[in-house]
Amino acid sequence: MEKYKVGDPITQQQINSWFNQDSKKAWESAGEKAVTLGNEKLQSTLAPLDFQLGENWNTDHIRTWGLLEQGDYAGAAKEAEDSKWFIQTPKRVGDFQEGLLGAIQKPDLSKTK
Numbered sequence: 001m002e003k004y005k006v007g008d009p010i011t012q013q014q015i016n017s018w019f020n021q022d023s024k025k026a027w028e029s030a031g032e033k034a035v036t037l038g039n040e041k042l043q044s045t046l047a048p049l050d051f052q053l054g055e056n057w058n059t060d061h062i063r064t065w066g067l068l069e070q071g072d073y074a075g076a077a078k079e080a081e082d083s084k085w086f087i088q089t090p091k092r093v094g095d096f097q098e099g100l101l102g103a104i105q106k107p108d109l110s111k112t113k
Helices: 012-037 040-053 062-069 073-079 084-088 090-103
Strands: none
Touching: 012 040, 012 062, 040 090, 062 073, 073 090, 084 090
């Protein structure tokens, strides 16, 4: 991998390549977390966290992750507000909360027939 020094020019092609690599890595990591949580629909909610905070964010946000493991999405959404992440990027936390609250599903009664 080529090393860059501060001030070195970087092509748009290289920037796009890094973005695509990082996005793919975040998406795959979020998919693994969603499977671990038993709800693959959470992948799109977790991917932005893996992209912004890194794929090990769940080891820093232990209480939020613990609530997700318990299936307490509303609790996890609320808990995320008690973080440096919320102070620094409240819009992104809001998006996370919206995704979690949207994942709270009512039972699918059509499958009981």
